[in-house]
Amino acid sequence: xxxxxxxxxxxxxxxxxxxxxxxxxxxxxxxxxxxxxxxxxxxxxxxxxxxxxxxxxxxxxxxxxxxxxxxxxxxxxxxxxxxxxxxxxxxxxxxxxxxxxxxxxxxxxxxxxxxxxxxxxx
Amino acid sequence: xxxxxxxxxxxxxxxxxxxxxxxxxxxxxxxxxxxxxxxxxxxxxxxxxxxxxxxxxxxxxxxxxxxxxxxxxxxxxxxxxxxxxxxxxxxxxxxxxxxxxxxxxxxxxxxxxxxxxxxxxx
Numbered sequence: 289x290x291x292x293x294x295x296x297x298x299x300x301x302x303x304x305x306x307x308x309x310x311x312x313x314x315x316x317x318x319x320x321x322x323x324x325x326x327x328x329x330x331x332x333x334x335x336x337x338x339x340x341x342x343x344x345x346x347x348x349x350x351x352x353x354x355x356x357x358x359x360x361x362x363x364x365x366x367x368x369x370x371x372x373x374x375x376x377x378x379x380x381x382x383x384x385x386x387x388x389x390x391x392x393x394x395x396x397x398x399x400x401x402x403x404x405x406x407x408x409x410x
Numbered sequence: 411x412x413x414x415x416x417x418x419x420x421x422x423x424x425x426x427x428x429x430x431x432x433x434x435x436x437x438x439x440x441x442x443x444x445x446x447x448x449x450x451x452x453x454x455x456x457x458x459x460x461x462x463x464x465x466x467x468x469x470x471x472x473x474x475x476x477x478x479x480x481x482x483x484x485x486x487x488x489x490x491x492x493x494x495x496x497x498x499x500x501x502x503x504x505x506x507x508x509x510x511x512x513x514x515x516x517x518x519x520x521x522x523x524x525x526x527x528x529x530x531x532x
Contacts, residue, residue, distance in 0.1 A: 342465070
């Protein structure tokens with residue numbers, strides 16, 4: 289059995305509530321990760337699609353964040369009820385779920401509608 | 411700033427010594443991850459190359475394991491002294507380090523020179 293058909297990384301980073309940036313989980317536990325793994329297994333893809341926890345993916349203002357390779361498909365603001373659609377559409381049929389994708393303008397940017405730049409130093 | 415040029419995942423999984431399979435770290439701390447992050451930053455790639463910890467990448471008998479996207483380039487048995495070469499060759503110049511790649515025959519297989527199948531049930 290060769291490489292993975294798809295490799296999913298679910299951010300499980302957490303920060304204290306008073307931190308300067310938010311984080312994708314409140315305590316390191318990710319329901320998204322659990323549901324994604326269960327969904328992949330139920331779809332019979334357990335050996336072909338790998339679902340991993342990852343450290344901070346640096347899309348903190350858009351979490352919970354998920355990235356799928358190949359293709360570097362970014363999902364943001366993923367809710368538990370979104371997971372079955374990601375599994376059935378993207379992971380089974382190879383069709384990314386457009387409505388859940390993180391807008392290109394929100395990726396790796398210091399400023400976007402969800403992320404404000406830090407205040408200028410006086 | 412758009413997508414990452416390269417996205418590196420370093421397995422930081424750990425299991426107890428008596429577990430049936432080995433693991434990539436002894437306690438969840440990964441010198442490989444730390445060195446890789448430091449190396450990327452020192453190379454001035456901190457915004458273009460992301461180095462993440464990941465959960466178990468399922469290459470447990472070949473750890474410490476690292477996978478780099480795009481390309482799903484797998485490295486196995488990575489030693490701290492290998493990291494500068496991965497950074498300078500692969501992450502800076504885009505040339506995977508062939509001598510460190512996990513052989514194709516070792517990837518996602520129940521049996522290879524490093525992994526023995528579990529004993530048959532009697």
